[in-house]
Amino acid sequence: MNYFPDEVLEHVFDFVASHRDRNAVSLVCRLWHRVERLSRQRVFVGNCYALSPEILIARFPGLKSLTLKGKPHFADFNLVPHDWGGYVQPWIEALSNSRIGLEELRLKRMVVSDESLELLSRSLANFKSLVLVSCEGFTTVGLAAIAANCRFLRELDLQENEIDDHSGHWLSCFPDSCTSLISLNFACLKGEINLAALERLVARSPNLRSLRLNRAVPLETLQNILMRAPQLVDLGTGSYIHDPDSETYNKLKHTILKCKSIRNLSGFLEVAPRCLPAIYPICLNLTSLNLSYAAGIHGSELVKLIRRCAKLQRLWILDCIGDKGLEVVASTCKELQELRVFPSDVLGVGHAAVTENGLVAISAGCPKLHSLLYFCQQMTNAALIVVAKNCPNFIRFRLCILEPTKPDPVTMQPLDDGFGAIVQSCKHLRRLSLSGLLTDRVFLYIGMYAEQLEMLSVAFAGDSDKGMLYVLNGCKKLRKLEIRDCPYGDKALLTDVGKYETMRSLWMSSCEVTLGGCKTLAKEMPRLNVEIINEHDQMEIGSEEQRVEKMYLYRTLVGPRKDAPEFVWTL
Amino acid sequence: MSPDLPKSDVSSGLNFKETELTLGLPGEIGRGTSSLIQIPGSSSAKLTGTKRGFSQAAMDLNLGRSFSVEHDDSACEQSESENEDLSVAKPPSAKAQILGWPPVRAFRKNVITKSCHLVKVAMDGAPYLRKVDLEMYNSYQQLLSALEEMLISCSTIPTHPTRNYLDEKKLMDPASGVEYVPIYEDKDGDLMLVGDVPWKMFVESCKRLRLIKISEAIGPDPRTPQQSASCTS
Numbered sequence: 001m002n003y004f005p006d007e008v009l010e011h012v013f014d015f016v017a018s019h020r021d022r023n024a025v026s027l028v029c030r031l032w033h034r035v036e037r038l039s040r041q042r043v044f045v046g047n048c049y050a051l052s053p054e055i056l057i058a059r060f061p062g063l064k065s066l067t068l069k070g071k072p073h074f075a076d077f078n079l080v081p082h083d084w085g086g087y088v089q090p091w092i093e094a095l096s097n098s099r100i101g102l103e104e105l106r107l108k109r110m111v112v113s114d115e116s117l118e119l120l121s122r123s124l125a126n127f128k129s130l131v132l133v134s135c136e137g138f139t140t141v142g143l144a145a146i147a148a149n150c151r152f153l154r155e156l157d158l159q160e161n162e163i164d165d166h167s168g169h170w171l172s173c174f175p176d177s178c179t180s181l182i183s184l185n186f187a188c189l190k191g192e193i194n195l196a197a198l199e200r201l202v203a204r205s206p207n208l209r210s211l212r213l214n215r216a217v218p219l220e221t222l223q224n225i226l227m228r229a230p231q232l233v234d235l236g237t238g239s240y241i242h243d244p245d246s247e248t249y250n251k252l253k254h255t256i257l258k259c260k261s262i263r264n265l266s267g268f269l270e271v272a273p274r275c276l277p278a279i280y281p282i283c284l285n286l287t288s289l290n291l292s293y294a295a296g297i298h299g300s301e302l303v304k305l306i307r308r309c310a311k312l313q314r315l316w317i318l319d320c321i322g323d324k325g326l327e328v329v330a331s332t333c334k335e336l337q338e339l340r341v342f343p344s345d346v347l348g349v350g351h352a353a354v355t356e357n358g359l360v361a362i363s364a365g366c367p368k369l370h371s372l373l374y375f376c377q378q379m380t381n382a383a384l385i386v387v388a389k390n391c392p393n394f395i396r397f398r399l400c401i402l403e404p405t406k407p408d409p410v411t412m413q414p415l416d417d418g419f420g421a422i423v424q425s426c427k428h429l430r431r432l433s434l435s436g437l438l439t440d441r442v443f444l445y446i447g448m449y450a451e452q453l454e455m456l457s458v459a460f461a462g463d464s465d466k467g468m469l470y471v472l473n474g475c476k477k478l479r480k481l482e483i484r485d486c487p488y489g490d491k492a493l494l495t496d497v498g499k500y501e502t503m504r505s506l507w508m509s510s511c512e513v514t515l516g517g518c519k520t521l522a523k524e525m526p527r528l529n530v531e532i533i534n535e536h537d538q539m540e541i542g543s544e545e546q547r548v549e550k551m552y553l554y555r556t557l558v559g560p561r562k563d564a565p566e567f568v569w570t571l
Numbered sequence: 572m573s574p575d576l577p578k579s580d581v582s583s584g585l586n587f588k589e590t591e592l593t594l595g596l597p598g599e600i601g602r603g604t605s606s607l608i609q610i611p612g613s614s615s616a617k618l619t620g621t622k623r624g625f626s627q628a629a630m631d632l633n634l635g636r637s638f639s640v641e642h643d644d645s646a647c648e649q650s651e652s653e654n655e656d657l658s659v660a661k662p663p664s665a666k667a668q669i670l671g672w673p674p675v676r677a678f679r680k681n682v683i684t685k686s687c688h689l690v691k692v693a694m695d696g697a698p699y700l701r702k703v704d705l706e707m708y709n710s711y712q713q714l715l716s717a718l719e720e721m722l723i724s725c726s727t728i729p730t731h732p733t734r735n736y737l738d739e740k741k742l743m744d745p746a747s748g749v750e751y752v753p754i755y756e757d758k759d760g761d762l763m764l765v766g767d768v769p770w771k772m773f774v775e776s777c778k779r780l781r782l783i784k785i786s787e788a789i790g791p792d793p794r795t796p797q798q799s800a801s802c803t804s
Contacts, residue, residue: 074671076674076676076677077671077672077674077675077676077677078670078671078677079670079671134676134678160676160678160679161678162678188678241709269682270706272709292679293679293682293683295683295706296706296707318683342675342679342683343673343675344683346673346675346679346680346683346684375673375675400673400674402673404669404672433674457674459672459674484671
């Protein structure tokens with residue numbers, strides 16, 4: 001290969017798109033490493049503390065698109081204290097001081113300040129795309145800076161962020177010369193919006209394909225917008241409430257007939273079910289439907305809607321659809337690939353409206369299903385065994401029985417065999433979340449069969465250290481392991497310390513690991529950061545026997561982080 | 572008079588310590604103790620010889636159900652002062668909330684719980700209260716229609732509601748000729764007449780609704796104007 005000029009290699013590498021493949025390419029030899037890194041445009045950093053901005057910039061001078069993830073996954077469920085970290089500011093500072101012409105930034109679970117957004121908008125002249133998922137720390141002031149300064153902005157996508165809403169005027173900050181928008185999603189904003197500015201923005205954005213509105217946008221405005229943007233492919237409605245006998249609603253019905261390109265539909269945070277018939281004409285073309293925030297659509301209206309969506313590939317709904325509703329999904333949506341059923345009662349061990357029956361029906365009717373997130377009242381081994389047989393193609397299987405440690409209600413047995421069937425049958429399984437009553441046996445099965453497993457989430461499960469050891473030994477491709485409220489202690493933690501350098505991270509909370517055990521691990525593995533979260537000031541230095549409430553460890557090139565707050569100790 | 576608990580719990584055959592409701596993060600309860608738990612009348616599996624702290628906590632939580640009245644609509648409860656629901660004084664909710672469970676993103680939790688705004692409706696003379704979800708309505712008119720239907724269903728003679736005055740925000744039960752004025756209790760605890768503030772403002776500040784009787788007309792003349800209700804404020 002040495003007699004190919006670099007340009008040829010580079011051209012070949014252009015066809016190598018995925019991050020993993022490019023990473024593999026860079027390991028072949030020094031020449032390939034150099035060519036690869038100089039031509040790389042997209043980089044994915046799964047843990048922002050695994051390296052430093054300087055390392056990134058030095059290695060990939062041609063960087064155009066950066067994805068960064070900050071807090072551990074369990075931060076989504078309030079298990080990680082505020083101020084833990086995950087700040088994007090140092091990255092933006094380093095990028096703005098460099099020659100890198102970054103065009104796209106995608107952040108997940110990071111802390112983003114208005115200053116960061118302002119700096120980004122002023123220093124990156126070619127910036128085109130900002131995607132923020134589950135981030136916090138910024139306000140509409142930061143959004144105004146992005147709108148005002150990013151002259152070539154194509155995408156502003158805000159998903160489920162906690163944003164302080166100061167005013168709706170940020171939308172007016174898009175200059176009249178800004179006509180390049182392709183995607184705008186501000187559904188998670190809670191406050192009012194300048195409706196006139198929104199309509200004008202849409203009117204001058206001929207390339208707009210994706211628009212997701214927030215609750216403050218009424219149906220009249222939606223009507224006006226759709227008139228100007230019938231080319232939309234992805235629509236998230238705002239407030240979908242009106243009098244079905246009104247002229248506005250009538251106009252909407254006619255306007256929607258022109259919107260033949262809509263394939264993704266979402267929103268409906270507020271909804272008058274009697275206005276749903278207006279969207280029936282587009283249902284047949286939908287490939288993705290997200291009604292998981294549409295608490296106002298129940299029972300028969302929900303079913304009526306779904307019956308029209310024969311081409312759905314992705315469906316997100318609330319469990320008020322019930323087992324019967326899921327049977328309708330199973331008989332209607334033969335192309336279904338991804339299903340998420342969220343609980344309507346989120347405040348505790350509630351009464352979910354779906355059981356194992358709904359899942360069995362889905363598995364029987366939707367052979368292409370590969371991704372599942374299912375919150376349910378109960379599950380049986382028999383059902384899981386049937387599901388495993390019907391759907392051997394699962395890549396992601398996340399089951400959450402609302403009541404922790406609930407056994408199979410028919411046999412009163414743990415769910416080991418059911419999950420065992422899943423991992424045995426689904427040979428491509430990459431992500432698994434367990435729930436219900438589980439013993440060490442399920443982990444034996446996982447270690448034996450889940451060869452492609454990359455991420456495992458465990459809560460209230462297992463009997464002894466053996467459980468965790470089965471997984472660490474057996475799952476060769478494991479990258480992320482997160483455990484809460486399980487009886488795993490120092491023996492499980494310390495038996496195979498080398499394993500953690502092959503993984504991105506390990507989270508253990510409310511388990512049996514002790515301060516002494518964590519210290520030992522930190523000492524033996526200097527290239528790991530072993531962080532203890534010590535919220536209630538219970539730990540004293542020297543009490544090695546004391547249980548650690550929360551531990552988060554990850555591999556890193558740059559040692560202990562300097563921005564850790566007081567309650568986080570890096571051992 | 573509080574009941575005397577037996578001095579020796581164990582001798583009575585029931586280990587009250589075991590069955591005591593405790594609240595705390597799972598894993599902290601019964602740590603290190605062997606947990607052979609026999610629970611009369613419980614449908615949960617017996618666990619033997621495990622050191623799983625949470626199993627004990629789970630048993631504790633299950634037990635709680637047999638002692639307390641189930642919260643309904645607990646997800647939508649606005650205030651915790653509803654102690655009249657509980658027959659036994661106990662720490663909040665047999666379905667005690669476990670930190671970070673169920674594993675639903677905090678953002679989603681906030682949105683879903685906000686979209687349900689149940690408030691109690693008390694009707695003068697009715698033996699029991701009702702509940703309405705204010706998020707289901709978009710205007711005073713819709714809410715009052717719903718309340719009027721509730722009035723009808725609470726009265727002894729079922730009849731069709733006839734709304735005579737849309738503006739005066741009064742309700743009448745045609746069967747008895749009794750008129751009601753809707754009032755509500757706001758965040759500050761003040762009793763307010765329904766209809767004065769914009770709808771959305773009303774939804775945000777309304778804590779409970781009350782329908783107050785203002786007349787018991789014998790021969791109902793719907794056109795008789797009633798300016799003020801004899802209601803306390």
